[in-house]
Amino acid sequence: MPERPYFIEQLITAKEIAARIETLAKEIETEFYNSEKLVVVGLLRGSFIFISDLVRELDLCTEVDFIETSSYGNNTTSSREVRILKDLRGEIEGRDVLVVEDIVDTGYTLSHVIKLLESRRPRKMRTIALLDKPSRRAVKINSDWIGFEIPDNFVVGYGIDFAQENRNLPYIGKIRFADNGENN
């Protein structure tokens, strides 16, 4: 492995994630108990491991679809433009939908995706995020289910990247840069 100017401190273990997903899956099953079929929509790329573990815990008839966004910061207005890079393959009108996000940070991504998908008139739509950083929120939005609330740290692992690396870590870790030992 090449040398990196940071190290990763484990924040949430693989075991803790698995246990939390079991609990969340039961709650989701209760919420969608009368669903004919649940369309589980993963936000690429950060949610790919979370969604795969979550759907395997769901005792429901499911379909899996993906949407990919990119966002561009605008420092002068502190607003952000969220673009759709890859849209859903399937229709969601009149259907039950669960949107799966890795982290809700400022909230721009989730709020944009919810608005877009709501405009397609699903029967019922709920959201789940593995991680939530409420202190960073810039738009008023909350996910219906949250795996873990975390402080304002830059995290990686379990699908989540830093410069496209570290998605393969089985746990959630916090990036600590070698120069000052902190990431913020």
Ligand code: IMP
């Ligand atoms: P938001 O639009 O600011 O809520 O950002 C959500 C997206 O930013 C997430 O789906 C992640 O892809 C990315 N993100 C936010 N915080 C982190 C982090 O700590 N590590 C890696 N990616 C992050």
